Structure formats: C-alpha cells, structure tokens
Amino acid sequence: MSFFEFLGQYWPRLLGGAGVTVAQFLLAAALGIAISLCMGLMKLAPNRALRWGAITYIEIFRGTSLVVQLYWIFFVLPLLGLSIEKFTAGYLAVGMNIGAYGAELVRGGILSVPKGQWEAALAINMSPAQRMRRIILPQALVNMLPPWGNLMIELLKGTALVSLISVADLMFESRQINATTYLSAQVFGAALIIYYIMARFFVTPFMRWLERFMARKLGRA
C-alpha cells in the first residue's frame, strides 16, 4: 500500500490521536509552567523548609525517568488509595516532570536579573512580592524564554510516553494500526512527520513569537 493510500484510509485515526496529543501537551504545559514557577521561586526562598522542599522535588523528578514516574503515578498511586484516570495520569506525569526542569530555568532566569534592579525596587520601597511580580519576573521571563523553547519540544516528545498507559494519543494509535496492519514504515513514518510538523511549525514558531512579543513589551526590541 502506498503512503498516500495509507493516509487516505487511516487519517481519521491518526488525526484523532494527534488531537489527544495536543490536549495532553496543552494540559501538561499549563501544569508544568505552574510547577516551574512555584518550585523555582521556592528554591530561591529564604525559608529553609521551602528550599529543601523544592530541591527534593526537582531532584526526584530529574533524577528518575519519566517512564518510571508515569508508571508509579498510574499503577502505584491506586494501591495507596489514590486512583487516577489514565488521561489525567498522563498529563500529570509529563507536566510534573517538565516542571522540575522548568524550575531550574525559572531560578536561572531570576538570578540573571542584575542586582541593581532589586536595589532600585527596594529604593522605591516596594514590598518583596511587588518587587518580584512587577520588576524581577518580567525581566527574568525574557531572559529564560529561549531555553523554554527547547523544553516545550521536550514536553511534546514526552507526551508520546502516555501511550504506555494506553492513553489513545498519536503514538498509541500508531502502535494499534501497526499491530493490525504491519504497515510499519507508513504508520510510524506518518507519525514522525506529524510530530515534526507540530514541533517545527507550531511549537517553535509560537515560542519565537513569544520571545519577540515579550522583548517588545520590555522595550528591548
């Protein structure tokens, strides 16, 4: 069967899978960004308990494998009385994992803001929360956006692992089609191309646009 005949026949399933991948990506991204901010700020907090909490979280999620985290959340948590539906378990694991990496970016971004900015904010008598929200975070955000672009690609690729707990994403649908048709080159080739298009023509351009947009907002472009 030629590649285009194959696409003609199986495109609805591939598209459905891609839709689930996009949903997983967006939910995991939202969760990941929230966790990154939270853990990144905690790691810089003067309070020791907060700092250690963040360090523990980051080291556990960066030190183990996403596959292990996914299995643990989906198979082990129910044994502890916390049952999570597979779709939720999927983006939860991916988002929590990415959050640990993002936390380091947030921390680095904040540290990259010159000391003079802190001092100037203090000099106009801002509260610590105001300083962070109004002065430091906006500048930190611009500094850390370029590595966030890479992290978002990693996140997209990470969502393919939710197929391992049978979430019907693009990866899962491809495996199913492969198992029934053995048209491996066609189905896996198509999936590779779809992931590539999502990364190269959606995620990356959006992140570039965001970089330019934020830079303009700060009057740097």
Add this chain to the structure above:
Amino acid sequence: MFDWKWDFVWEIAPRLIGATGNTLVAAGAGYAIAVVLGLILALAQRTPYRVLTFVVRELVEFVRSTPLILQIFFIFYVGPQFGIRLSPWMSGMIAIGLHYACYLSEVYRGGIEAVPTGQWEAATALNMTTAQRYRRVIIPQAIPPALAGMGNYLVGIFKDTPMLSVIGVAELIHTANAIGSENYRFLEPYTMVGIIFLAISLPAAGLIRLFEGYVRRKLGL
C-alpha cells in the same frame, strides 16, 4: 500503611540488580555510538558542501523534534518490512545512539564555535592542514566547554533507557513489569526502580562535574 513488603523486596532485588546491569550496558553502548556519530554530524555541518550541510542540519532538527520512543518503534519494525531483521538490542542501540548523536552534535557545535578566531588564524600561520587544525588545536579546546552538556546527555540517555522496554529489551522497567505481572505486586518493583535511578543519576551528575574540573586542569585551561 502502604502494605510494603520487605520480604518481597529482598526476593526481587537480585533480578532488578541484574536488570540494572543491562540498563547501564544499554546506556553505555548507546552513548558510545552517540559520542562518535555526534562528532561526525557536527563536523559534517562545517564542511563547505552546501548540500551536505543542509541535509545533516535538517536530519538533526528532525530527529530532535520527534519522540525517541517513536524512533525506536520505527527502527525496530520498519527493518523487517524490507527484509532487515534487527534484534531489539540492536535497534534500540541504533535509535538511542542516533537520537543522542543529534543532541551531542549541537553540544560539539557550540564548543567548536566558542573557540576564538585567533586560534584558527594561529593554526593557519603555522601552515596546518584542516585536519591538523581540528585535531591539534580546535577540538582539544572545544571539548572542555562541551563536557557539561555531554555529561547531561549521558545521564539523559540513562534515564531514557526504559523506553527500550517497549521492544523487549530486558532493562529495569521491563523487568519490573515482568515481576509485577507475575506477582500482582507493583508497589515494590516500581518504587525500587525509581530509587535505583536516583541512586545512580544523582552521584553521576556530581562525578561529571568533578571530571570536568579535572579535564580543565589537565589541559591547563
């Protein structure tokens, strides 16, 4: 409270330790391929042949934008369709090696580009051939700044080995799955796998930093 059974832990420990060996072998072999192939991909992008440079650049982008787990499936299943039968180990090593070669090629590229132009000029003034310039002058200086990135990807490759379980490589997760389904107990095997990952990747990160310092001193930088 968790129904954690120490007897079971001791019972399955030998199998998991054996699987840890497999995981380390897989990570080591994949990394060896990636280190060499990555350098070739980086140097290929510096040749004056526009077509070669373009093709390699696009290949690197493509591989970096698509999920490793999908690439593993692709290599494992597409070969037989064209009469090439690769063992799970073989296809796994090719997939992981190629995937990380693309990442490492970017690390090398950064390292090479960080060498000041004056070094190239001094090498020209000594009338060196292109091969001599790279071998004697540029690459020795490009490696130390690349070491941190190379180390991160060594740990990264180790944490990605669980994906090989999907094509039946008996690494840690594959073994934990097997133990779990034989005994209907998932708490201990998955938790132990997580701990094994932490116990290896955290010290590894520290050792890599020490090694980096050692190389810098050794080269007199």
Add this chain to the structure above:
Amino acid sequence: MTHTENFPTELTGDDIPMVRFQKVRKSYGALTVLDDLDLDVAAGEMVSIIGPSGSGKTTVLRMLMTLETINDGVIYIDGKPLTHMPRAGKLVPANQRHLRMRRADIGMCFQHFNLFPHMTALENCMEGPVQVLEIPKAEARDRSEELLELVGMIEKKDQHPSRLSGGQQQRVAIARALAMRPKVMLFDEVTSALDPEVIGEVTNVIRKLVSEHKLTMLMVTHQMGFARDISDRVCFFYGGKIEEQGRPAELFGNPQKERTQQFLSAVREAV
C-alpha cells in the same frame, strides 16, 4: 579590473623582491579597504607600516598570511605567486594545496598572541615543526628550546599560557613563529595588547632579531619611536593607500604630505 591571469607567473631578473604586492585590491562589499596597492619588500628588509585605524594596514599583513582573500591583483613571495598559481602559463586563483606550499615561507605574530592554551610554551613552539614540518621530536625540541632561550623564556618553557603575562606570551608567540623557519616574519600590532611596562621586553626581542638575523620583516605598529629605531623603511597608510614612504629619518623628520604631518603631530601630542 585588472587581468590577473596576464600577470607574470614568476618574477625574473637580478633584483627579485622577497615580497611584492602588485595592484592588490581588497574590499568588503562596497567598502574598499585597500586600493591598487603596489609594495615591494627586499630580502632582509625591515618595513614598518603606520597609519590611523581603518587605513588598511593590518589587512596588508593578513592578506600576506592568507587570512584574507584578495579581490584583485597578485601577491608574490620570493618571486613566486602566493595568492595565485600558474596553470598553462597563466595565473589562476590558488587552491588550498598551493596556499599550503607557499605559506611555509611566512610566519606571523598576532596582537592577542593566540597561543594554544592547552599546550605549554615549549609544546606551542614544537607543534608546528613536529606536526606540519614533520621534524623528529628531539630535533624540534632542540630548535624550540634554542628559540625560547633567544626570547628569554626558557625558564618558563613548561608553563601553560594562562600562567604567563602578556609580554611573556608574546615572546613565546615569536619563538613559535620562528620555529617554522619562515623567510618573512609579520608582526601585527604585537605590543598593542600589552601593559606599558612589559612592551620593552617584546620590542627588545624584535630588535635582537633585526640586528642578529637576516629576516625579512613587516611590522604594523603604533609605536613610532620603535619604528623609527629599527626600520629600514616606513610606510604611512591612509585610506587604503600608501600615502608616503621612505627612510625613517626622512619620514619622521621631514614628512612631505600634509596627512602624514597631521598624523605624526597628532601622535606626538598624545604622548
């Protein structure tokens, strides 16, 4: 546009210059850095190049070292074309092989030394002889130690560049270039990146070379006193051309052109 293919494939006669620039033009896009440059340097001659920044003086040396390509004209070294090679009786642009062959006659020292940071002083000097000239290691070591002795750096031969001062690094760089036994030595603002108190240790080495060795040398410098002392001839560059040249006593003592006078008086005022 001249027709470089009709330039001579080899200089002949009794008085072949060591270096000849013939109608050399260099431009970056619309910006012409050097225009129609003609310059001969005789064997054993020491020529200093002075001039304001942007006058194209450093470009002269970089073209000679083949670090820059030229847009027109031909450069000859020891009577043979450097930037071009003969093919069927005509000159065509040189390929890499030809460049490597002809480049062996030229050595260069840079403003920022460009020592290899991962090698000791001795290893820096031995690198070219061993790797490029393929001289036995023991011989290369003897030669390098002799040259490090000459530049007064023998005690520091096992140090890496990061442990040396700027003046010391530049002296090692001179030894490294000499170790290749070039016929022509180029010094590109070798004292410009140095602290004032160590400039003397580098200029003394160059003085020694001029008095004891019969090397052909081209030097771009901002140190007028030094240029006056040791040069056989001084070229004043302005706007991509040689505005004026002559014996140092004449050029510094009695400059003919207005721009030369302005430049020299501006430099004197700065001191």
